[in-house]
Each structure stands twice: as structure tokens, then as C-alpha cells.
Amino acid sequence: MMHTILFFCLAAFTVFSAYFVITSRHLFRCAMGLIAALLGVAGLYLIIDAQFLSAVQITVYVGGILVLVVFVILLVADVTQKVFRQGAAWRKSVSAAVCVLLFAGVVFATRAFPFPAPAGNDLKSATIEQIGHALLSPGPGGYALPFEVISLLLIAALIGAITIARSETRPGGPPENSL
Amino acid sequence: MTGLWFIDHLWLVPLLPGLGFLAVSLALRSLAPRVSSTVAIGAMGLSAIVGWGAAIQYFGQAAGKTLVPWQFAWIRFSPTLAGNMGVLADDISLLLVVVVTTISFLIHVYSQGYLRGDAGYRRYFAFLNLFSFSMLGLVLACSLVQIFVFWELVGVSSFLLIGYYWEKPSAVAACKKAFIVTRFADLGFLIGLLTLSYYAKGFDFLYLTSPETIQNLAQTTIPLLGISVLSLSAVLIYAGAAGKSAMFPLHIWLPDAMEGPTPVSALIHAATMVVAGVYLVARLFPLFAASRAGLMTVLVIGTFTSLFAAVIAVTQFDIKRVLAFSTLSQLGYMMLALGVATLDRPLGFTASMFHLTTHACFKALLFLGAGSVIHAVHTNDLREMGGLRRKMPITHGTFLVACLAIAGVPPLSGFFSKDEILAAAWENGHYLVFAVALGVAGLTAFYMFRLYFMAFWSVPADPHRIDHAHESPASMTLALMLLAIPTIGLGFVPFGHYVHRGPLEHAGINWAIAGPAILLGGLGIILAFFLYSRPTGLPARFAAACGDFYSLVYHKFYFDELYLFVTHRIIFRFVSSPFNWFDRHCVDGFMDWVAQSTRLGGQGLRRTVSGQLQTYLLWTVAGAVILIPVIWQMGTTLGWVIALAALGLVAAVFVWQLVLQSLNRSEPLKRIAKD
Amino acid sequence: MNGPTLEHYLVFSALLFCLGLYGLLTRRNLIAMLMCTELVLNAAALNFVAFHHFLYGGDATGPVFAIFIIAVAAAEAAIALAIFIALFRHKRQLDVADATRLKL
Numbered sequence: 001m002m003h004t005i006l007f008f009c010l011a012a013f014t015v016f017s018a019y020f021v022i023t024s025r026h027l028f029r030c031a032m033g034l035i036a037a038l039l040g041v042a043g044l045y046l047i048i049d050a051q052f053l054s055a056v057q058i059t060v061y062v063g064g065i066l067v068l069v070v071f072v073i074l075l076v077a078d079v080t081q082k083v084f085r086q087g088a089a090w091r092k093s094v095s096a097a098v099c100v101l102l103f104a105g106v107v108f109a110t111r112a113f114p115f116p117a118p119a120g121n122d123l124k125s126a127t128i129e130q131i132g133h134a135l136l137s138p139g140p141g142g143y144a145l146p147f148e149v150i151s152l153l154l155i156a157a158l159i160g161a162i163t164i165a166r167s168e169t170r171p172g173g174p175p176e177n178s179l
Numbered sequence: 180m181t182g183l184w185f186i187d188h189l190w191l192v193p194l195l196p197g198l199g200f201l202a203v204s205l206a207l208r209s210l211a212p213r214v215s216s217t218v219a220i221g222a223m224g225l226s227a228i229v230g231w232g233a234a235i236q237y238f239g240q241a242a243g244k245t246l247v248p249w250q251f252a253w254i255r256f257s258p259t260l261a262g263n264m265g266v267l268a269d270d271i272s273l274l275l276v277v278v279v280t281t282i283s284f285l286i287h288v289y290s291q292g293y294l295r296g297d298a299g300y301r302r303y304f305a306f307l308n309l310f311s312f313s314m315l316g317l318v319l320a321c322s323l324v325q326i327f328v329f330w331e332l333v334g335v336s337s338f339l340l341i342g343y344y345w346e347k348p349s350a351v352a353a354c355k356k357a358f359i360v361t362r363f364a365d366l367g368f369l370i371g372l373l374t375l376s377y378y379a380k381g382f383d384f385l386y387l388t389s390p391e392t393i394q395n396l397a398q399t400t401i402p403l404l405g406i407s408v409l410s411l412s413a414v415l416i417y418a419g420a421a422g423k424s425a426m427f428p429l430h431i432w433l434p435d436a437m438e439g440p441t442p443v444s445a446l447i448h449a450a451t452m453v454v455a456g457v458y459l460v461a462r463l464f465p466l467f468a469a470s471r472a473g474l475m476t477v478l479v480i481g482t483f484t485s486l487f488a489a490v491i492a493v494t495q496f497d498i499k500r501v502l503a504f505s506t507l508s509q510l511g512y513m514m515l516a517l518g519v520a521t522l523d524r525p526l527g528f529t530a531s532m533f534h535l536t537t538h539a540c541f542k543a544l545l546f547l548g549a550g551s552v553i554h555a556v557h558t559n560d561l562r563e564m565g566g567l568r569r570k571m572p573i574t575h576g577t578f579l580v581a582c583l584a585i586a587g588v589p590p591l592s593g594f595f596s597k598d599e600i601l602a603a604a605w606e607n608g609h610y611l612v613f614a615v616a617l618g619v620a621g622l623t624a625f626y627m628f629r630l631y632f633m634a635f636w637s638v639p640a641d642p643h644r645i646d647h648a649h650e651s652p653a654s655m656t657l658a659l660m661l662l663a664i665p666t667i668g669l670g671f672v673p674f675g676h677y678v679h680r681g682p683l684e685h686a687g688i689n690w691a692i693a694g695p696a697i698l699l700g701g702l703g704i705i706l707a708f709f710l711y712s713r714p715t716g717l718p719a720r721f722a723a724a725c726g727d728f729y730s731l732v733y734h735k736f737y738f739d740e741l742y743l744f745v746t747h748r749i750i751f752r753f754v755s756s757p758f759n760w761f762d763r764h765c766v767d768g769f770m771d772w773v774a775q776s777t778r779l780g781g782q783g784l785r786r787t788v789s790g791q792l793q794t795y796l797l798w799t800v801a802g803a804v805i806l807i808p809v810i811w812q813m814g815t816t817l818g819w820v821i822a823l824a825a826l827g828l829v830a831a832v833f834v835w836q837l838v839l840q841s842l843n844r845s846e847p848l849k850r851i852a853k854d
Numbered sequence: 855m856n857g858p859t860l861e862h863y864l865v866f867s868a869l870l871f872c873l874g875l876y877g878l879l880t881r882r883n884l885i886a887m888l889m890c891t892e893l894v895l896n897a898a899a900l901n902f903v904a905f906h907h908f909l910y911g912g913d914a915t916g917p918v919f920a921i922f923i924i925a926v927a928a929a930e931a932a933i934a935l936a937i938f939i940a941l942f943r944h945k946r947q948l949d950v951a952d953a954t955r956l957k958l
Binding site: 048 | 857858860861862863864865866868869870871872873874875876877879880881883885886888889890892893896899900903904906907908909912913914915916917918920921922924925926927928929930931932933935936937938939940942943948
């Protein structure tokens with residue numbers, strides 16, 4: 001019972017925030033909406049018994065990525081600017097139609113697919129130890145290789161981001177747009 | 180195959196000039212011009228040697244037989260029907276081989292002197308060799324297919340050689356005219372050929388001229404037309420022969436063909452190519468003889484042409500034109516002779532072939548002599564020539580011999596051959612034809628000696644023109660002298676012994692026929708002497724007295740103008756122009772439309788790569804959305820319906836964009852561009 | 855009902871996904887598009903965890919993949935923002951309809 005109520009509350013909260021993300025003209029409000037949506041998802045992780053993941057979501061996603069996004073927004077966009085031309089009407093309606101169709105299709109597929117019934121009501125999810133073991137153990141069932149690859153990816157992203165965003169060097173004098 | 184070396188290697192005869200053509204035109208371009216002419220002359224000489232050898236071997240050891248020492252199936256239509264190419268040796272083909280190779284060789288030698296220093300020297304000798312190759316291939320043809328192929332090749336060579344002075348518009352017009360007229364005639368030839376071989380189920384001459392085949396063809400009638408296959412194809416094939424031999428009304432190209440160099444006129448338009456038509460009729464003689472319609476056609480057209488041309492020749496002032504009309508007239512004689520011959524009284528056949536041979540010799544001699552004269556005085560006009568007999572003795576002597584021969588004065592060759600034709604006409608009961616031929620003989624003597632006297636005896640309009648005239652170089656006079664020998668002596672060869680069809684008739688001189696002929700000839704010569712050997716005003720006064728009739732004849736009965744009228748006013752306007760319009764607008768238009776729509780299509784599709792990220796994304800998602808139910812319902816009709824509907828939608832969008840693109844009013848694109 | 859079933863979570867994540875997709879297709883600002891992308895990624899991660907919770911209890915694949923998704927999202931966001939900054943320097947705006955150099 002509690003689960004259900006919590007689920008619907010969190011879901012509603014998330015969807016409401018998502019609405020802000022996709023329709024707000026204010027870029028900052030967009031970012032705030034996204035933070036709220038991500039917090040909502042973190043809450044959903046909690047009730048689905050993935051506590052570690054919930055913590056990771058809040059720490060990394062909200063506290064890292066979103067903060068970065070907010071920084072960049074503050075840097076490059078005039079947050080008080082309200083005049084953002086929106087897309088053409090036909091684009092909006094067609095996109096809406098396509099997304100609705102997609103949603104309907106997935107829902108339909110979900111209801112039609114015979115998922116095996118869960119063994120019990122209160123399943124145990126993986127504990128943090130199990131997740132840790134899985135992440136770091138090589139061999140079948142272990143994800144050590146993807147782990148290493150992702151660390152490589154992160155280094156590459158780091159170097160790439162610095163390279164791309166570096167201000168262009170001009171002969172003599174500080175760059176025009178100091179970052 | 181036959182054990183006779185020259186006959187077995189008879190294929191060398193056309194091959195050698197063919198190789199000469201290839202060598203001169205492709206390989207010898209950078210060397211001196213004399214090398215080209217030497218190679219060409221050498222090829223021709225070797226070919227002549229093989230030809231003579233074959234003739235000697237044939238007439239000595241295999242006379243009367245028809246041999247096919249070599250042939251191969253060039254096109255195979257079915258296991259039983261093939262168009263063969265090869266070499267056929269019998270009396271008339273080897274006769275023609277000897278004539279063509281010898282005269283061609285002499286003309287090659289003559290041309291060395293005539294065209295010395297000319298810019299197109301190499302081209303000329305290449306084409307001369309090409310012509311010899313084509314003509315010899317025609318003469319040695321063993322099937323209708325082969326003769327048709329070489330027939331056209333000869334036409335092409337003639338075209339190339341008439342148009343040798345291609346910078347002169349008149350020469351270009353003349354070569355076009357020759358080719359088009361003969362090509363047009365060849366349409367009849369082709370239809371006749373196809374009809375004949377369709378019903379006979381074969382192309383080879385040996386097969387077609389056998390009595391069983393002819394019997395079969397004579398009895399088969401063509402469903403729609405009600406005449407026998409034999410007659411129809413004979414008449415149609417004769418159309419082709421008439422075109423090539425310049426019979427009325429397809430004679431218009433031959434006088435104009437004199438635009439080519441004089442040796443070309445001598446070789447092609449006097450001695451060899453124009454007799455191809457006569458040769459074709461002779462080759463198919465059994466067919467023609469069995470068809471009354473065919474024989475009648477040959478006879479009537481031949482007779483009329485000989486008279487027609489002789490009358491016109493009397494009025495012409497260009498030395499080569501007179502000789503051209505004379506050729507027409509003599510060709511008419513040859514056709515006439517073939518027309519009076521029948522299977523049981525084939526004297527006309529022998530007479531025709533005999534006259535072909537003698538005519539080749541003395542007409543070539545006449546042309547080469549004319550060339551020599553033209554070379555000396557630099558004009559073709561008879562009125563500007565005169566008194567050349569003291570200045571050019573060799574030319575004069577040989578020219579006189581040739582004129583006497585063509586006038587039928589005994590004991591030169593022309594007398595014997597003409598007499599045989601007259602005898603054949605009389606003995607087969609064609610009295611009207613005989614009378615006409617007799618009249619033409621008289622006219623011939625008259626206009627030939629008119630030419631002779633005007634050129635060699637009289638005084639030119641401008642006396643100083645001949646001051647620098649001198650005899651031609653040895654390369655030219657040698658050919659003249661060599662040709663004079665057969666002109667004099669050929670009459671004494673027992674021709675009928677060698678060349679005949681059917682029963683061997685020996686016509687001794689029937690003085691009842693020969694007498695009047697000689698008389699008329701003599702009268703013609705005397706009349707010409709009185710009118711033309713000195714500058715009198717008599718010819719001019721006589722012409723003025725005839726007034727309109729003279730004008731009509733002088734303008735060749737306005738046939739050239741008639742043809743031009745028909746082609747320009749009628750054919751160009753009502754046939755060619757619509758076709759041209761159709762070609763330009765419909766055919767080209769269709770091609771342009773294809774290219775244009777491809778281009779527009781490309782441009783339209785290009786617009787889809789707009790660089791707009793969100794558009795790409797939208798298409799991707801839309802595609803996924805459509806694919807989900809399709810895959811889900813794969814195999815059922817609903818799945819197909821959705822898939823086709825989706826494809827149709829996509830195609831419709833693209834087509835819509837294309838249309839708008841081509842109309843250049845694409846609003847959505849402009850809006851997208853502004854987004 | 856005994857609490858939300860698997861279908862509930864799947865439907866919800868599909869909803870989140872489609873909302874994010876709609877934003878991706880509609881928003882003109884590049885940073886807004888990035889944020890919508892984050893929504894989409896989150897929906898996918900939620901999907902993983904939901905399956906893990908309801909169907910594959912002992913196997914830790916679900917959360918592990920969700921962690922991977924977060925890591926990749928971080929890398930991607932960093933690069934994307936770097937590109938946006940570089941773009942902003944040239945064009946003084948971040949309009950997706952302007953960034954059309956890659957066309958025919």
C-alpha cells in the first residue's frame with residue numbers, strides 16, 4: 001500500500017518536473033526541473049530497493065553532471081532572456097504524434113508480453129557487496145572489463161572536453177573570452 | 180582444293196589491295212608519299228599477277244566449270260541457312276578479275292604522275308586500294324550476301340574518291356549524290372535479295388542459278404501481288420544494278436561524279452564500278468533469262484538509256500562529261516545485249532561481256548587521255564582546247580585509237596564487240612532494238628569525233644592557252660600506250676570460246692549487219708570532221724536553229740533539276756522535316772527529360788540532408804515507431820498494410836517535395852530553412 | 855494490488871522516455887536538448903533497475919548497468935558542454951537550427 005502511494009507520488013513529481021524540462025522557456029527553470037526529475041528518480045530507486053544506486057544518482061548525476069550543466073548555462077546563456085524562438089508548429093505536432101505513438105506501442109507491448117511472475121512479493125535486490133563484486137570481478141558474470149573501459153572513456157572525455165573548450169590562443173594578449 | 184595453285188589462292192586477289200589499304204592508311208603515314216604509292220602499286224601488281232595466273236589456269240584447264248575453292252559461313256542464320264563469303268571462279272568472274280586488276284594497276288601507275296605533289300596523295304592511294312579490294316571482292320563473290328556487302332563497300336569507296344577534292348562544294352555535292360542515289364537503288368536490291376533468298380532458302384549463287392531452284396521460284400507466286408517470286412526479285416535486283424550502272428532514271432550521279440580526279444573517273448566510272456550492275460545481271464543470268472518480266476526490264480531500260488545518253492553527249496562541252504555520257508550509253512549497250520539473250524540463244528550474253536571488256540580498255544584509255552589533256556591545258560572545256568595533236572603526240576595517237584575503237588571502226592576491238600551486240604539483237608528478233616542500237620552507234624561515232632576534233636584539231640577560243648602545252652610525263656604516257664594494245668588487238672581473241680552460257684555460238688562477221696554499222700559510223704566521223712575540225716560557226720548556228728530542243732538536251736532534259744525539286748520541295752519539307760522535328764523534340768526531348776528528372780530528383784533528395792539535427796532525429800524515431808508494429812505483425816496482412824502505408828507516406832512526402840522543387844515554390848522547405 | 859508491479863515501472867519509464875524524446879525533437883536550445891537527453895538516459899536506467907528488482911534478484915547486472923549509464927552520461931555531458939562552449943564562441947548563440955554545417 002505504502003509502496004503504491006509512494007510510487008505514484010514520486011512518479012507524478014518526476015513527470016511534473018519533466019514537463020518543466022521540456023517546455024520551459026527559461027533555461028534555468030529547465031535545469032531546476034531536471035534536478036527535480038532526477039531527484040524523483042532517485043526516490044524511485046529507493047523504493048525499489050536500490051539504495052546504493054539512489055546515492056550514486058544523487059551524488060554523481062545531480063551533484064556532478066547537473067552542476068556542470070548549470071555552470072555552463074550561467075556561462076553561455078542569458079538566463080533572463082525569454083525570447084527563445086520555438087520550433088515550428090508542424091514540428092511540434094508531428095513530434096508529439098510520434099512520441100504518443102511510441103508510448104502507446106511500448107505500453108501495448110508491455111501489456112502483451114507475458115512476464116514471468118516474480119517468485120515472491122518482497123524480492124531481495126542486490127546488495128552493495130554484490131554490486132561491488134560484480135563490478136570488479138573479471139570472468140563471466142563480472143564486469144571488470146567494462147569498468148576499465150569506462151574509466152578509459154572518462155579519461156578520454158576529460159581530455160576531449162578540455163581540448164575542445166580551450167580558448168583559442170592568440171598571439172599576445174589574454175584570450176577574449178576567459179573561461 | 181582444285182590443285183591449281185592460282186585458283187586455290189584466288190583469295191589473295193582481293194586480299195592484297197585490302198592489306199595495301201590498311202598499310203597505307205594506318206602504318207605508312209609518317210613516311211614519304213612515294214612509299215605509299217609504291218606499296219599500293221606493288222599490292223595491285225601482285226594481285227594482278229595472281230589474277231592473270233588464275234585466269235590462265237582456269238581457261239586452260241578448267242574451262243566451263245564453276246569452282247568455289249574457298250568459302251566460309253560469315254553469318255549463320257540457322258543450321259541450314261548461312262550467308263557465305265568466299266571465292267567463286269568461273270568464266271565471267273575471272274574475266275572481270277583480269278580486267279579490274281590490270282586496269283586498276285595501270286591507273287595506279289598513271290596516278291603517280293597525275294597527282295604528284297598533291298596534298299592528299301597518300302589518302303588517294305589508300306582509297307584506290309580500298310576500291311580495288313571492294314571491287315574484286317564483289318567480282319569474286321560466291322553468294323548474294325557477299326556481293327551485297329562488297330556492293331556497298333564499292334559505293335563507299337566511290338564516295339570517298341569522288342569527294343577527294345573535298346574543299347570544293349561541287350565535289351562534296353557530287354559524292355553525296357552518287358552515294359545517295361546508289362544507296363536508294365540498293366533498297367530495291369536488298370528487298371529483291373531478301374525475297375529471293377527467302378523463297379529459295381539460300382544465298383549462294385551456285386545454288387540459286389541451278390535449274391531446279393529456278394523452276395521452283397518461277398512457280399511460286401507471292402501471295403499479295405500475284406506475280407512469281409522470280410520476276411519480282413529479278414526486277415527488284417535489277418533496280419540495284421540500274422543504280423550502280425547508272426541506268427535511266429538513276430543516271431544523274433554519273434556525270435556529276437566527274438568531279439573526282441580523272442584517274443578515278445577512268446577506273447571507277449568507266450571501266451569497273453559501273454559495270455558491277457552488268458556483272459550482277461550476268462551472274463544471275465539464268466534467273467533473268469527464265470523471267471520474261473526481268474529480261475524485258477533489262478532490255479527496255481538499257482536501250483532507252485543508251486539512246487538518251489548519246490543524245491545528250493552531243494551537246495556537252497566538258498570533256499569529261501562527254502565521256503561520262505558516253506559511258507552511260509555504252510552501259511546501256513551492255514544491258515541491251517543481256518536483255519536480248521535467252522537461254523537457248525545466249526549470244527547476247529557473250530556479246531555483253533565482250534563489250535564490257537573492250538569498253539573497259541578503250542574507255543579507260545579515253546579518260547586517261549583526257550586526263551593527260553587536262554593536265555596540259557588546265558581546263559576541262561572543249562571550247563578552250565584545240566590543235567593539241569602537234570603538241571602531245573603520244574596522247575593524240577592513243578586517243579585517236581580509242582575513238583576509232585568506240586566508233587566501231589574495224590579492225591579495232593570496239594568493232595567486234597559492237598557488231599556482236601547488233602547481231603545478237605537482230606538474231607533474237609528484236610528489230611526495234613536493233614534499229615535504236617544502230618542509231619546510237621552512229622551518234623556515238625559523231626560525238627566522240629566531235630570531241631576528238633575539238634580537242635586535237637581545231638583552234639581554241641584563246642590561242643595562247645595551248646602555248647605551254649606539252650606531252651605528259653612517262654608514268655602517264657606509259658599507261659596510255661599499254662592500254663592501246665588491247666584496244667587494238669582484243670577483237671581477235673575468240674571471246675565466245677571462253678565466255679559463254681549455253682550452246683557455243685560462233686558469230687562470224689555477218690556483213691549484212693556489220694555493214695550498216697560501219698557506214699553509219701563513217702558518216703558520223705565525216706560529219707564531225709566537217710563541223711568541228713576547223714572553227715566554223717556551223718555548230719553554233721545549228722544549235723540556234725534547234726532553239727528550245729537544243730536547250731532541253733543541253734540541260735540533260737532537266738532531270739537534275741527535277742530531282743532537286745523533288746528532294747528539296749517535297750521530301751525535305753514533308754518527310755524530312757517532320758522526322759527531324761520528332762527526333763529533336765520527342766526523342767531528344769525524352770532523353771533530356773530523363774536527365775532533367777534525374778537531376779531534379781537528385782536536387783530534391785539533396786534537400787533532405789538539410790543539416791537539421793532534429794529533422795534527422797524525427798525521421799529516425801518515426802521510422803522506429805512504424806517498424807514496431809510491422810515487425811510485431813510480421814507475416815500478417817496487417818503488418819504488410821502498415822508497412823506499405825508507411826512507405827507510401829514516405830514516398831508521397833518525397834514526391835511532393837520533388838514537385839515543389841521543380842516548380843520552385845516549396846514553402847515547407849523555406850519554412851524549414853527558416854526554422 | 856500488492857504494490858506497483860513491473861508493468862507500472864515499465865510504463866512510467868516509457869513515459870519518461872517519450873517525454874524526453876519529445877523535448878529532444880522540439881527544443882531549439884542545445885543545452886535544453888542535452889537535458890532532455892539526460893531524461894531519456896534516466897528512463898533507461900530506471901528500466902534496468904526495475905527489471906533487476908522484479909525478475910533477476912541475485913544477479914547484479916541491473917544496478918551495474920545503471921551505474922554504467924550514469925558514467926557514460928557524465929562523459930557525454932562533459933564533451934557536449936565543451937562543444938557547446940566552443941560553438942557559442944563562434945556564433946554567440948546556441949540554436950540547433952543554426953548548426954547546419956554538415957549538409958549537402
